[in-house]
Amino acid sequence: MSRLHPAVGVTAVLTLGFLYLPMLAVAIFSLNQTRYGMSWGGFTWKWYQSLFNPALSPDPKLTETIQAAFVTTMVLAVVSTVIATVLGTLLAIALERYPWTRRARVFLDNLLYLPVVTPDIILAAALVVAFSVLRQVSSLFELGLPAMIIGHVTFQIAFVALVVQSRLKSLGADLDEAARDLYASYGYFVRRVLLPLLAPGIVAGAMLAFTLSLDDFVISFFTAGPDSQTLPLIIYGSVRRGVTPQIHALSTLIFLATVILVLLSERLTRRSA
Structure with a gap:
């Protein structure tokens, strides 16, 4: 077995450093005593504490804004994930189990990846x-939280469907035939056999959709209203005014939450495979 040149390993380590050193710098400065500037003023947890207690914050109004944005972000992520998971799972089952013609199947797969x-x-x-x-037809499409939920669902569905579809491919079509041989109705087969087997893929797709919603900025920026700011939007606005350790702490918490969700999703996907 041939061994790779040591330069390949060094390049890999440098590449990982290039990816994660900026986030490490943000995490370090979130523990900096100094509020402004890049000089190190000592170690402190107060910026993390101030995110949960406005009385400990040098800018209580900012803390209250962050807390309100956190609630909006969680509502947006949870509601859009639930809707996208249901629709994405149904879409994956329809694409994988319906007897499409080959040309129609290729066309629909391309639409799903688009x-x-x-x-x-x-x-x-x-x-x-x-x-x-x-919005001329319904106020539901006015810029604000409902419009943001619809916007997030539009891109979450495809990711959920792809994850669930990969799980369906691994199951094969033998289960359907076995259910018919045992005189099981299709509804019974879906409830008692198919959905339990799809559960790891559905959960992994939901966690991926939740992570995408949690981190989304562009679609939220275009569809947000004045009373529906999310955490990424708050961070963007704060960066334009000047970054403080409080924003560093908030960014670090969001990054850690995203990493945990991605690792759990990857673990569930590997287990389902």
């Missing part, structure tokens, strides 16, 4: 145009 590869800015601009037309 939202994944489409740049967020294009999807966000398309949503703004669509909402400007649809």
